[in-house]
Amino acid sequence: MTKRIFRSIGLVAVAVFAASLILILGALYEYFSAGQMQRLATETALAARAVETEGRSYLESVKDADCRLTWIAADGFVLFDNRADEAAMENHLEREEIRQALETGEGQSQRLSSTLMEQQLYCARRLSDGTVLRLSANQLSWWSLLVAMAQPICIVAVLAIVLSLLLASRLSHRIMAPLNELDLDDPDRTPPYEELRPLMARLSAQQNQLKSQEALLEHRKNEFETAVSHLSEGLILLGETGTVLSINPAAARILGVTRACEGKDLLLFCNTPDLRDLLHGAMAGRHTERVMTVRDRSYQINASPVFTNGKVSGLSLMIFDITEREKNELTRREFSANVSHELKTPLQSISGCAELLEGGMVEPQDVPRFAGRIYDEARRLMNLIEDIIRLSHLDEGSSDPFEKTDLFEIASRMVQELTPQAEKAGVTLSLTGEQSPMTGVPRLLSGIVYNLVENAIKYNKPEGSVTISVVPEGQSVVLRVADTGVGIPPEDRDRIFERFYRVDKSRSKEVGGTGLGLSIVKHAAAIHRAGIRVESTPGVGSVFTVTFPQEVRE
Numbered sequence: 001m002t003k004r005i006f007r008s009i010g011l012v013a014v015a016v017f018a019a020s021l022i023l024i025l026g027a028l029y030e031y032f033s034a035g036q037m038q039r040l041a042t043e044t045a046l047a048a049r050a051v052e053t054e055g056r057s058y059l060e061s062v063k064d065a066d067c068r069l070t071w072i073a074a075d076g077f078v079l080f081d082n083r084a085d086e087a088a089m090e091n092h093l094e095r096e097e098i099r100q101a102l103e104t105g106e107g108q109s110q111r112l113s114s115t116l117m118e119q120q121l122y123c124a125r126r127l128s129d130g131t132v133l134r135l136s137a138n139q140l141s142w143w144s145l146l147v148a149m150a151q152p153i154c155i156v157a158v159l160a161i162v163l164s165l166l167l168a169s170r171l172s173h174r175i176m177a178p179l180n181e182l183d184l185d186d187p188d189r190t191p192p193y194e195e196l197r198p199l200m201a202r203l204s205a206q207q208n209q210l211k212s213q214e215a216l217l218e219h220r221k222n223e224f225e226t227a228v229s230h231l232s233e234g235l236i237l238l239g240e241t242g243t244v245l246s247i248n249p250a251a252a253r254i255l256g257v258t259r260a261c262e263g264k265d266l267l268l269f270c271n272t273p274d275l276r277d278l279l280h281g282a283m284a285g286r287h288t289e290r291v292m293t294v295r296d297r298s299y300q301i302n303a304s305p306v307f308t309n310g311k312v313s314g315l316s317l318m319i320f321d322i323t324e325r326e327k328n329e330l331t332r333r334e335f336s337a338n339v340s341h342e343l344k345t346p347l348q349s350i351s352g353c354a355e356l357l358e359g360g361m362v363e364p365q366d367v368p369r370f371a372g373r374i375y376d377e378a379r380r381l382m383n384l385i386e387d388i389i390r391l392s393h394l395d396e397g398s399s400d401p402f403e404k405t406d407l408f409e410i411a412s413r414m415v416q417e418l419t420p421q422a423e424k425a426g427v428t429l430s431l432t433g434e435q436s437p438m439t440g441v442p443r444l445l446s447g448i449v450y451n452l453v454e455n456a457i458k459y460n461k462p463e464g465s466v467t468i469s470v471v472p473e474g475q476s477v478v479l480r481v482a483d484t485g486v487g488i489p490p491e492d493r494d495r496i497f498e499r500f501y502r503v504d505k506s507r508s509k510e511v512g513g514t515g516l517g518l519s520i521v522k523h524a525a526a527i528h529r530a531g532i533r534v535e536s537t538p539g540v541g542s543v544f545t546v547t548f549p550q551e552v553r554e
C-alpha cells in the first residue's frame, strides 16, 4: 500500500512537472518569438533609414548579414534580395507584411517561406519613395529552444524528481502511519480517517458475530468434553493418518497412555498386532471389531471409519470393558454344564434302580430300600430343580417389589418350619432378638434365613445347636446364624458362595444339598444391598452374619 501511494504521488509529481515544463516552454517560446520580432522591427527601421540615405549601395554592403533583406518596388517586384535571385522571385505584392506596409507604413507576419522553405519572421517598412524594405529571419524553433534550455531543464528535472520522490515517500508514510496503528481488535474506536468508518463498523459487527460463534463453539466443546470425559467407555478420535485428535480419560486409562498422546500417532504408544489390524481395517473403510486383553481385563474395541466426500477422513474408536460380560458368560456356561451333570446323576440313579426293579432282579426284602433310594433321588432332583428355578429368577432380576416387613418375624416362621428337620438331626434351634422392621422382599428374606439355618442344621454334629439372632443395629438389621457344626476350612470360605461348590461333596449329597443354597443367599443379599460375613473354625462351628440396611432405595 505504501509503495502504491508512493508510486501514485511520484507519478503525479512527474506528470505535473512535465505539464509545467511544456507550459513554461510554450510561454518562453512566445516570449522569445515576440522579442525576435521586436528586434527585427528595430533592425528594419534602421536599415530603412540607411537605404533611404545610401540607396542600393547600403544593401550591397550588408549582403552577408545574418538576416535576409528584400527590397520590393511599390508594384511588388523584388528589386534586391541578399539570399535569392531577385529576377527569379515572384511578385511580392500579395505578401501580408508587404500589403500592410504599403497600406500603413509597417507590416509584420510569420509563415513558412515559399522561397527558403523555412519558418520565417517578416518585418517590412515603406520607404519615402514608396518602395518597401523587408527584413526576415529564421523563427526560433521549439527544438532549438529545447536544446538551448537543455541544461537548466535537466537541473530543474533532477531537483524536481528528487524533491517529488522525497515528498512522495514522506507523504505515503504519513498517510499509512495511522492505518498501521489501527487497532483491529477494537474497531469501535474512532478511525483516523472518516472514510474508514463503514469498514470499521463492518469489522466490529463481524468480530461480534465471530465472538458469539466462538462462545457457542466453546460451549458445545465443553459440553462434548464433559460428556465424553464422564463416559465409562473409552472413546478415541483419530485423523486419517492415525493421529490422535481426542482421547477421553477412560480410553487413556485402558490403554495406559496419557492425554499427551494427542496430536501423535496412536501406534507410537500402543503398537499391538490387534490394534494395528483394527486400524488398517477401519482405514480401508470397514467397521472393524477386536477383543483385546489388557492387564487381565477384556476389552472390545469397535473402530468405525468417518467418511468425508466418500473418503475416509478419520476413525472413531469405542472401547468397552467386557470383562464382566465374559465372566458372566463363562459362569453361565459352567452353570449349564454343572446343571446337566447334577441332573444326570440322580436321574441315572433313579433309572438304574427302576431298571433293576422292573427286571425282577431285586430280592423282595430289598425292594423298600430301592424304592427309598428312588424317592430320595427324586426329592434331590426336585430340590435341585427348585433351586435352579429360584436362581434363574434372581439372575433375570425378576424380584417382587420391596415392602415393609420384619426380619425377626420371618426368622420365627423359618425356625418353625425347620424345627422338624432339626429335631430329626438331633440339633437344637433357638431364636433370639427383637422386632426388626425393614424394607425388603419377604420371599427372598425367607430364602436367606431358610438356607442359612438349613445349612447350619445339615452341617452340624449330633446334639449340636443352632442359634439365630435378629437385632436392629443403628440403621441396619443384623441376622446371625451360629452353629456348632463341622465348620469350613479357611481356603474354602470364599468359594462356598459359588454355584455347585461344596466343601464335602459326599456329605452335601448325603444331607440332600444341591450346592446352590449359598448362591441364592448371596444373590438375594445383594438385591437387599446386604453384606455377608463368614467366621468359622473347622470342627467347632460357623457363624454367618448378614447385615441389611433398614431402608433400601430400589
Ligand code: ADP
Binding pocket: 451, 455, 456, 459, 483, 485, 486, 487, 488, 496, 497, 501, 502, 503, 504, 508, 512, 513, 514, 515, 516, 517, 518, 519, 542
Ligand atoms: P449345599 O446345598 O451343598 O448345602 P450350599 O451352597 O448351601 O450348598 O453350601 C455350599 C457348601 O458350603 C456346602 O456344601 C458346605 O460344604 C458348606 N457349608 C455351608 N454352610 C455351612 C455350615 N453352616 N457349616 C459348614 N459348612 C457349610
